[in-house]
Structure formats: structure tokens, C-alpha cells
Amino acid sequence: MADLAHAQQLMEAYRFFPLDSGKQKGDRFLEPWILLLTMGRAGVSKNSLKRLTKQIDRFFAAPEISQALEAAGEEKDQFLNEHLLDSAKRYLEITKADPGYNSSLFGLLKMKQEDSESKLSGDVHKHMLGVLLEMDQFSYRTPLLRSLHRAFMETMSDADAWYDGWRESLDETRREKLDQLLAAGV
16 A cells, blocks of 8 residues: 655655755755766767666665655656656756856856756757657656656746757657657656
């Protein structure tokens, strides 16, 4: 029998941890998003996709996550999706506010807000969602892709235009795959 309150307690105890100052909390669920961006920027190859798959699988294999999902019972997929969506929104908000991300010329020049959002939108589509599309043998691909897409659509200005432009830039096979993945579980 599912005990969602207990599952939530377990997940939050693992997911959020105090930072040095103790006033703020870190979020372990940012790790998959950071891994996707880092590997996506480095370039996609069979070896890098295999390495990325192993790293993200290792993240989700943490006993604390397994215990929380087990406590969620039949609701575990929805429970995980809610945490992934929340972490994707946090990732986007933190990145938008990060002065290091929003600067150019080795941090000497601050980017305009529209340039910063354009950079983040490009990273999300090309380096993160694009990488997830290539990860055919990856069990967490669909929930990660759907969560990041939904978070992007809910938090970014001009989200529809960015998504539509990126989707149209894909070849027909990838576009069909994307449509299937986004429709999965709806």
C-alpha cells in the first residue's frame, strides 16, 4: 500500500541538503540536468551516451530514491515525475539567475536578459533535450525529457516559439520520436 506522505519525507530528506551557510538548501535532483548539459555540450558519441546513461542510472539507483519510490507504491511513476518537474523548474530558475551563466567575455560583461534566455533555451533544446532524444536504451529518458520540456514551457518566455523552431529543425525521424516521447503516458 502506498504511503505518499512517507515517500515524500524520504525523498525530501535525500533530495534537499543544507549548504555551507545553512540558510539555503541544495538539491541533489539537479545532477541529471547538469550531467545532460555537460555531456551535451561536449558532443554526442556512442561512448559518451553510454557513459551518461550509466551516470544517470547510478544517480537514480541511490538507495534513498529507491526507498522513496517503493513507499510511493503504485504512484511511484507520478511521484518521480513530480520531483523531476520540480527539479527541472529549479534548474531553469537557478540558471537564469546565475551571474556566471549570464555573462560573457570571461565574466566581464553581463548579458542582456533576452540573450541570456536565448542561451538557456538553446542549451535546453540542443544540448539537453537533443541528447535525451539520442538515448534510446535509457529507462529514464521519457520522464526526464517530458519534465524538462514541461518546465521549459512553463517557465521561459517565448517557450512556444523556441520549441516549435527547434522541433522543426529536427529531421522527420527525430521529430516523430520526440512527439511519441512527449505523448507517452499522457
